[in-house]
Amino acid sequence: MNLKLLKLLNKNCRRSNREIAVMTGRTEQEIDESIEKLEKDGVIRGYKAVIDWERLDNTYVSAIIELTVTPKAGAGFEEVAKKVMKYPEVESVYLMSGAYDLNVVVKGKTFQEVAMFVAKELSTLENVTSTTTHFVLRRYKELDVELFDEKSDDRGSYSF
């Protein structure tokens, strides 16, 4: 039951609880309680808008940084990952399988700013052995949302 609720919130967290209740055939109170519990249990970690920053005048740049890290005895990659995630410039941090170890998404105002952050902060961290920076040139889809004007409905207004 919560899975359905989570899917709905994941798609659009601005629906009212009343509306979710109607759509799922539960009561509003049940939805209130479920959400509260999911938040308390740390299943729901936050609510954010999906924004197409390119539509605004202020500049926004992001990059995916591949970090290779020498794992520390006893702590593995954890220590570095936790350091990296504390930077406000860092949007997300993932431990990866394959050719490198940490995938870090960094945002900034300009290419220069992001590049300098990588050079000065990430690459100098203890146990980080290399960084590779990939700048994002264009966003097509983010968090399940297509960042393009929706295709208009080609069905016309009426049919049987």
Place this chain on the structure above:
Amino acid sequence: MIDYNKVLNPSVVQLKPSGIRRFFDIAETMEDVVSLGVGEPDFSTPWQIRKEGITALEQSHTRYTANRGLMKLRTTIANYIGRKYDLHYRPETEILVTVGGSEAIDMAIRSVVSEGDEVIIPQPSYVCYEPITKLAGGTPVIVETKAEDRFKLTPEALKVAITPKTKALILPYPCNPTGAIMERDDLLAIAEVLKDTDILVISDEIYSELTFGKNSHVSFGALPGMAERTIVINGFSKAFSMTGWRLGYACGPAPLIKQITKIHQYAIMCAPTMSQYAAIAAMTACDDVVEKMLEEYDMRRRMIVAGFNDLGLHCHEPLGAFYAFPSIKSTGLSSEEFCEKLLYSKHVAIVPGTAFGDSGEGFVRASYCYSTDHIKKALQRIGEFLQEL
């Protein structure tokens, strides 16, 4: 100069044009129309199916198939309706692949109805049964289903409609536009009325995959002893979002399918070949996609029904298809007036209940083949419209 009134077949000329044509023409001239008027899914055909269609083209499957349809598809259909609806038909002789459910309905009626035969048609229902019956020389006998019966066909109403001339009963459930379904007991009661007669049942089950709550679809053909009098019609359009592929099928006793196949053979040859190849994937690899779509429809259904009831337009709970059928009697307007005013003043397109028979008066059909945001926008405008009445 040819006088076309003299050359045209009078039975064609006398057919009433579709009840939504006028509205369609008005809507076409408008900007910013929010429509709940469409009777087809908004989902794209699932990718697995489209991929098979593309593969069929790549492999040059672009010629005719057997008149009855690809054997592999007929076998697939037999397995599918066997596991889903407990229907058991031999692919060799009892299943015919058609150009949509529509062609199957047309041929089923034409193959059994001749001059003077009566065909019992419950209404409100899909628009094609009456004109096709008339074209075949038959007489439509309309049985009005009622909101208080949840728009089901009752055995009492059926008994009253039966005469010695009755040839066939159309059973259009799950029902467009009412959203009504017939549960097993409802169907058993109908079977009881028919059992010692020669009346055939043409069961249009095109919305069979779209039933909600605990109610899975029951096919009339699966009832004890009823297969011999039943032509089951179904198709791929609604369940698999394949309206444009034009693919359906008819199942029935071999002697009936044999005759229907003759019409099909002379009029159509065969259903579209690439569609047939794609449809095999629909029935073998898409259960989970269909399930997801159904879940989405169900949420929209709850939202639109609650929405109409909140606005004071009483709406019974539709348990099948993808339409809500609220009553607009409280406004004092006729269905046509309601829809026309709503379209002009708020640019919301819905279909008057009367488009589906006179007994649809006092109701309107709102499709929920739209995103929840779209449905909310439409409901909001309808709310404003009601305030301003």
